[in-house]
Amino acid sequence: MSEERYSVARLDEMPRKGRGNWAQIRAHFGIEAFGVNAWTGDEGDTVINDHNEEGSGQQELYYVVSGRATFTVDGEEVDAPAGTFVYPDDPARQRTAVAAEAGTTVLALGGKPGEAYRTLGWEWTSEAFPFFGEERYQEAYDVLAAAEREHPDMPGVLYNLACAEARLGKTDEAVAHLARAIELYPAFTKLARDDPDFDSIRDHPSLSIA
């Protein structure tokens, strides 16, 4: 089978990563036109993390492939058995989902009207988080530096890149990226203040997070 023109995989055999047992469908196939991922969990597990898409402006559609999930969208709770499509009517809606049965899988699709699809920064940061947990900062840096090349103005990517750089002693780069992240998203000031990743640069004169 040609891997270039088309490819085939089973959802339950796809490599899984991180919290929520994440199947990176888009990345697995190299899909470039829209976002698509799946998360699997047992009863009580978060299968869609608590977030909104105000920053990305992306429309997201969720489809419960198996099991049963409880969605909460802007405080409104929705029971979603297998076969249910859940579509928040505005990217700004806060949404999350928790598995209500063992083996619940939720598919998430995304894209922004009026703009060509671009990989979102969270795909990269989520990939880097396990490396932080294992103190493998160089590997976290490699992932995030690649993300920064693709998303030079994505605050979350810049913030986490700064974390890795600070841990690796790349002080100037860490300070520059953290300052830029805060400029783009001022709420990061508070987060950085207590983030142990920044212990080595917290008192740097170019920053005002101490």
Added chain:
Amino acid sequence: MSVHLTTLDELDSIPVGDHGLRWRPVRRRLGIEGFGVNAWTAQEAGQEVVEHHDETGTGAGKHEELYIVVRGRARFQLDDEEFDAPVGTCVFVRDRTVRRGAYAEEAGTTVLAMGGKPGEVFEVSPWESYFAAIPLFAAGDYDGAGALIRPELERNPDNPSVLYNLACAESLGGRVDEALEHLARAVELNPATAEWARDDKDFDPIREDPRFASAVAGEATTGGESA
């Protein structure tokens, strides 16, 4: 309500073609504009569950496509290759020239299909307009069918598949001049539509009009207004 909800079973089920295929419009139902997404169902084993097509045709969105089998079991065909696809199988077709399709191995097999063009703003595939008009054709509401297709023609004025299907609605609805003009234009843009028209019962009401022969011969007609 801050969220739109629906289920596979609640989606419309629109028959497409002669092989049992049913279109379940998801994108259109929910008003999604950022990417393409639809479901396709075969009610019986042996029926088509993914239309056999490539993404180069005039009705196609020219998309890269991802198919996921969400119910039942399908047998996919990609160019010369065939394979079994139980629930959970994901088939990604990057190359728009690959001829792809699937038959159901079990009753009720359903495939979710997603698509978009890399590096480009998502645009709704032209086929959605005339597939959406199928229930109106079936109900004899040809003016309604034409009204559904006409906005797509405004968006894609030189799309022969849209022109052809609009001409079908107009022919059946007694809009003879418009039907002949749109059919002639479709043939001019894609001569294959002349072959489609020869055996298409939708054109029976205008087949005896002398301008019909000119239209399918690729000779431009006059009269009637452009939609």
